[in-house]
Amino acid sequence: MPHRLPPSPSVLGAPVSHRLWVTLRRSRAAPHQHTRTPIPTKDPAPAARMLRVIRTSLLSLSLPLLLPALCGGLGGGAFAAEKAAAASAAAPADTSGIDWARARQHWSFIPPKAQALPAVRDTAWPRGRVDRFILAQMEQHDLTPSREAEPRTLLRRLYFDLTGLPPTPEEAQAFLSDTRPGAYQRLVDDLLGRRAFGERMASLWLNLARYAEDQAHQVGNNTSLNLPNAWRYRDWVVAAFNADLGYDQFIQRQLAVDLLEPQNKADLPALGFLGLGHKLYARGRLDVQAEEWAEQVDTVSQTFLGLTVACARCHDHKFDPVSTRDYYAMAGVFASVKKVSLRPDGKDEDDKTNAEKMDPGTLHIVRDDEKPHDLPIYQRGNVDTPGDVAPRAWLQVLSKGEPVKFQQGSGRAELARHIAAADNPLTARVMVNRVWDMLFGRPLARTTSNFGAMGDKPTHPALLDDLAVRFMQQGWSIKRLVRELALSATYRQSSQGSAANAQLDEANDHLWRMNRKRLGIEPQRDAVLAVAGTLSPEGGRSMDLAAADHYKRTLYSQISRKELNKTLMLFDYPDANVHAARRSESTTPTQKLYVMNSPFMQAQARALAQRLQQHAPDDAARIRHAYALLFAREPLPQETELALHFLQQPADPAAGMSPWEQLAQALLATNEMTYVD
Template identity: 30%
Template sequence: MAFYRTTAILLLLCAALPCRADQLTADELRFFETKIRPVLIRECYGCHSNEAGNVRGGLRLDTKELMLIGGSAGPAVVPGDVEQSWLYNAITHQDFVMPPKRKLSPTVIDDFRQWIEMGAPDPRASNIVEIRSTISEADVQQARETFWAYKKPVDQTPPDVKDIHWPRTDIDRFVLAKLEQADLQPTADAEEYKVLRRICFDLIGLPPTPEQITFFTEKWENDPDQAVSYVVDKLLEKKQFGERWGRHWLDVVRFAESTGREVNMTYPHAWRYRDYVIDSFNDDKPFDQFVQQQIAGDLLPAKTDEKWAENLVATTFLAIGPKNINEQNRVQFAADLVDEQIDATTRVFLGTSVACARCHDHKFDAIPQTDYYAMAGIFRNMTTYFGNPPSDFGNFSAAQAKQNSSLMILPIDDPNPYDKHYTKLELQSLRDEITEKMGEVKQLRRANMGDGNAANAQRNRIRLNNELATLSNKLAVVDKNGIPRSYCMGVQERRSPTNAKLLLRGEIDQAAQVVERGFPQVLCSVLPTIDNQSSGRLELASWIASEQNPLAARVMVNRIWQYMIGQGIVTSTENFGTTGQPPSHEELLDHLARRFVQSGWSIKSVVRDIATSRVYRMSTTFDSQSHQYDPDNALLWRANPRRLDAEAIRDAMLSISGEINSDRPRGSEVAQAGYTRVQGGVLGNPRDIARRAFGTVARNSRSTRGMQRGRMDRSLQDVARAVTGQLDQENSKFRSIYLPIVRDEEPRSLDVFDFADSSAIIGTRESSNTANQALYMMNNRFVIQQSNVFADRVLQQQTTPTKQLEFAFLLAYGRPPTSGERSAATAFIRQFAPTTSYRSRGQKTMSAFCQSLFASAEFRYID
């Protein structure tokens, strides 16, 4: 089949489209040929045509099509709209000066204004070619009928097994049948404390408490099945479930609180989406509704303002990806934004990378390039809001941020908790300061034209732009009375939807034929229709979250299985295509997918089914014969030992020490910082932050006068070092999901333990065992701090050395120590400070012992 080839051939029809001059009136044609074309040739083609080679600003004016597409500043001409036409802006010397060094005559400028207002009639050929796909309709149909992932899941009858006493659920029958076919036996059940620890970490991300251990052990002795079922139901009701499983989802949807890339600007309202995800998992929101809200929440009906606000916040999914806001070409930025949104939507919900077809037909799957641009037509008809709302003076950006955006206003009163209320006097002071800075900008322009000191002018321009951006951002988040408005990130539909043009090699200045909006054909047995007045985004969301889509349910239950069992039935969680891994248990995957849909798309029901299965409670005992036959444990002859992820390790230390704060913090550190640039782990300019902190120190220090005499720089350095840890939040006691996640500046406590790359779609985290992790557990201030508090808890609650050791083991490992461990621990405590009495060395010794428990492999692993 053609779509399995590793290379694709693009066949071009060299005949250009007709120039459509016959659609112009005689007067329009005459006006263009006599008044517009001669000026373009004489004044513009030297720098902005195909003959110019590397055209300036990416702008070409020698064809109608490329002129409308525009360059780095946007469309050169917007028919009927003089204000939005950058060509007119340039020839009138507003923000651009074209031609350079002189201005066109008033008559020529008036001709261009008149031409744009009449609709910019232009008879020039667009030189558009049509790209034909090598993937035929027959190829698509064959893939749809033969490849397992493109066929709808069907109800599966659980297979018969020889050992009828081992299975507890249908899941067990599917797994055991595969093992029996291979003459393999499942391992025995794990010990009860290991099962409980596994359930607690998998469902809520926290270790079991001593009370839970005692209760579960008693129930296990009477009826293990009932004990597991009872604990699972209780944990599913806890709010910590949403925090644990919400973090899994945030991995997949590339959640972060900044743009990343070269100019890393914050997302002060990203926390709203984080909280929305946590609440959705706690409420067991039907997954089909969860999907529709994130793709098209702004288009869904809502009976209340609160529901409408929830739907808007959900669309943050489409706005929260990484962005190169330093991109100078607005057309390129828009194309890359749509590409990122298509990639996220298809990989997250469909396990398929349609974005691979941006530049050519998909090299392996039956996805022609036209399918990509059919989806691009859907996503290009919305506005993405991710930046900072404009103030009355306009939306100034940091000098390095070439692309900016506004935010959506919520229909409810729910402002960012850190947004400041301004008095009328403070508002006026801000406005006056902005006016003063804008005056400096004008003076700078005039001075630069006179003395020609370009380097100095550039430095001053950057400084003023940054200062204006800071002042504008303060005004942007409040109304005219100084009261904070309620904003969120997200998307909104545009009016009058249009189709996208296919781009040769994905290049914005190589437009080909128009492609009608639509969905990937290979996934649709019947192609849904899109109304001419609709972008198709609501239809896309409805189709993805429906039984007609063969992939959404499979992809999600495969993710749940992976988080519970340790590896997916399809191990390539974001690639269900021909280059992905085939399912190890295809019938089981279909069974789970059908159960998922029939349960009302309930995530908790799937979690419950897996957690109460016999498969889930197997031990990790190694068997050489089974390993020789199945070294990857694909058939699940034993449980997979797993290292805890970064959040669970940090949260476990807080839980064991007793310092964990179970309340949800409102907002985040990024919300407090506002819309600003992240530099070297600091939210904002490090020196400015240090100076503000220094001012506070100086007012409260006896050595203020000494600092003013020469120690100011050293003090600033000390304060700067202190604030550089603001993103690590080492003194915070809330759960790790609430730590600020800034791209390229993740907290050390998460990063060292393989935290998900927040700029990528991560369905499966890496799990390493490195020297850096050991060094972190030995030397990090947070670990030492929690070890000290852990020791205090042990010493306060237990009075004898024997009970203290047992209690410490119970908290850390969920079990009492063995006799060998008790002897080793006792010897360590005696030898730690042999010259002092036990009573005097108690806290310090116990802290070292508790830290050794944290640093052990058993603490970091689920057995």
């Protein structure tokens, strides 16, 4: 188990910036990793000594964003000279020195345009526009497409990609026996119409929105900053995807539905995107408030724009055309907003009310301050050294000329409109890229939340532009986008390799085959429950994932910033303190040990064994049903023979499980339950 720092807001008595502490927790650095940090000859105070260690650690982690917050928030004697120098620096009106015309020539700032279909030699293979772009690039590199995957493989791929659940044997049989034209298209449409589609999409979206139900810090029994009804935002997200709410509206309602549609009370939970942000202790202090603004800017800009605007908090962005003025112009929007817990009677919950005493209908949302205000440009991010005021406004690089200043309240509504505008070159591209990643296991632009200079350029830029333009033209419909991609010949390819193609493109950058995808923790656990026959369709209020009676989909589990559930952590669920661009993947011995020894897996193995034994009177039929349930296929002769041989062995009392229960657990532990071809 990786080393984790305790959830403490101080180090040796010195208060630590929240963003710094989150970063240290995420780094999971072992205590011995920084033993080469220089130590002064004269032993300083413990806090000052720790500051040196932290500062050097941050430099090694390449996190310049957090250094000024550290220097300003923890100053003391260690950085007195630096603070004095910052305080004496004046703030000229525009110190960016950015060549805006040149900056707008970066690929992601150029508005996408519909593309002419490229010519291809093999005109029989493409099924639609997507395939023409993919095949043209393949042919340029002397690659050939892989054959279409077998129907059973496509069936299982579609079910997991679109719903996060496996097909039942009955569903598999219905699809495989449907010989009418259009069977595959009908299956895609059927899955898009299921509630499970919204749940699948929500499980991906919530990581972007850093969804959580508590805060990273808690003092004693004070839970007043926690978010016990965060699940109402989660359920809104599920419903929005299922209703195919246009993505432009999806954005605007999460940022400002109360301002854009004052009479729309049904969508107020959408404001949880902002309302579930960090609420820190000592919130009356300006430096603490600045941490909350930074968190909002970071989450909003990365999620919707694929830009790291918060990197300009202390200085102009080192790589992208985002000035410090841009940062404070956006931060001013969030500085003019307050997080509230709104009760069903329309009144705000008292800030001191503990989570367990909050009304169950309470919504964690945001509301504009009565008097919105612009922020000064704090030199080096230090709130003790304010400079010129930066009016709330849109980003300059995305503006035609001077940025448009926000005049309506906090500016949330105007910010939402600018982000979701059709002439914004980033928003559609970013979301199309995320959906592509979901279906193909790899995005067109690898850095899904960084479309700036340090991000990767797309492997298929013309295709990304064409999809982005048509995504907007078709009402920003997520379902139409998913449908087009799922129906493509590119998506239907086998994941099996070709020696000739692999020599030319081993990494499959040109998509000559489908990428084999590993299931995340949600579909993996949900599939175990589904095949064991214990999965509950119930949604609503979250449950503790460790609870023995938690049979809901994993989406409906409590997510903690303070202490993430160990099973979620083990299977690469991201840290809920920050926006997560995409999931990481790891393969560790402890994951297999969990499958072998955890009470959850053993309980589901017993349930599966009971289900199989009740299904048929003989072992051979039970084995066939097991493979139909778990893998949507018939067992191979050698697989049946091996299973029968195992079942005929004398039971081992020391195992604590019957032979059928042991076999069920072994099947649940296979790679075929973990990967989708």
